[in-house]
Amino acid sequence: MKQFTSIKDVQHLDELVNEALALKQHPFKYKTLGENKTLGLIFLNPSLRTRLSTQKAGQNLGMNVIVMNLDKEGWALETQEGTIMNGNTVEHIKDAAAVMGQYCDIIGIRSFPKLQNREEDYQEELLQQFIKYSKVPVVSLESATRHPLQSLADLVTITESTTSRKRPKVVLTWAPHIKPIPQCVANSFAEWMSQADVELVITHPEGYELADEFTQGATITTNQDEAMQNADFVYVKNWSSYRDYGQVLTDGAGWMLTNEKLQQTNSARVMHCLPVRRNVELSDEILEGPNSLVLEQANNRTYAAQAVLKRMLEAL
Numbered sequence: 001m002k003q004f005t006s007i008k009d010v011q012h013l014d015e016l017v018n019e020a021l022a023l024k025q026h027p028f029k030y031k032t033l034g035e036n037k038t039l040g041l042i043f044l045n046p047s048l049r050t051r052l053s054t055q056k057a058g059q060n061l062g063m064n065v066i067v068m069n070l071d072k073e074g075w076a077l078e079t080q081e082g083t084i085m086n087g088n089t090v091e092h093i094k095d096a097a098a099v100m101g102q103y104c105d106i107i108g109i110r111s112f113p114k115l116q117n118r119e120e121d122y123q124e125e126l127l128q129q130f131i132k133y134s135k136v137p138v139v140s141l142e143s144a145t146r147h148p149l150q151s152l153a154d155l156v157t158i159t160e161s162t163t164s165r166k167r168p169k170v171v172l173t174w175a176p177h178i179k180p181i182p183q184c185v186a187n188s189f190a191e192w193m194s195q196a197d198v199e200l201v202i203t204h205p206e207g208y209e210l211a212d213e214f215t216q217g218a219t220i221t222t223n224q225d226e227a228m229q230n231a232d233f234v235y236v237k238n239w240s241s242y243r244d245y246g247q248v249l250t251d252g253a254g255w256m257l258t259n260e261k262l263q264q265t266n267s268a269r270v271m272h273c274l275p276v277r278r279n280v281e282l283s284d285e286i287l288e289g290p291n292s293l294v295l296e297q298a299n300n301r302t303y304a305a306q307a308v309l310k311r312m313l314e315a316l
């Protein structure tokens, strides 16, 4: 694997999921594979899970891992081509990425969307420039439009939790939030589920339609109660509008998942990528209840990252 920025970089999805599950059983089986190789993790936004699980994944494979919070600790980055840098930006991404590519064998990068200009965000300029100028394999740690390591961990979690039904019904439901949130976790989850052996239903209020490219094959409804019927997994997530880009169109009163709503499901397991705003997006009773899978999802982030890094190391 030369890079990992979306499901399009995965050739055999089942094999990657099984690899992650096998690594969960034997995390140190390949502890010499990454010997003398450096993994650089670069963050332009906050992170708890992605940072620690990817660092741990690299270490489990024997890699040296270096981490930089570029937004706080680095020079202010310029991304425009050919600009006269007489303003606030200090270093061009061309130079920064090229330098980091010399220090690292694999680079991971997190860069959220600005949620101001849809075309700009969806072009993934920062991620693409990093790939171009670092010249080493790049793994997305969550970009402007996708969060593939999260989606892989989510699929691993669903795979290991499926018992009764061969083709589970998976519902992605919009939830309220207090501020505009990127579409990337929802985009990515929908994109990965469309390639998995599940029935995917997406439910959200009017105006929160995700971009078509991510939702192929899904049933989409604005009726949350209808979506919940007989669900095996409910994935809870807020996102801002794609249509009215970056806008919050409703306070979403009534969209928070509760135990009462869960009654309509097939005892569905409840998922969320975390961090979660308790009692806004999801109730305490669900998060702490027997149906919650959120901690297992977070745990599986390590093995998802390890499976991806293993493939990248093998391709170096």
Ligand SMILES: NCCC[C@H](NC(=O)CCC(=O)O)C(=O)O
Residues within 6 Å of the ligand: 142, 179, 181, 182, 184, 185, 273, 274, 275, 277
């Ligand atoms: N990396 C995982 C999720 C990141 C993002 N959450 C946030 O930005 C939370 C911000 C807040 O709650 O103030 C999201 O939900 O898409």
Ligand SMILES: NC(=O)OP(=O)(O)O
Residues within 6 Å of the ligand: 046, 047, 048, 049, 050, 051, 142, 150, 273, 274, 275
């Ligand atoms: N789920 C997730 O990506 O969490 P962090 O933002 O803490 O990395």
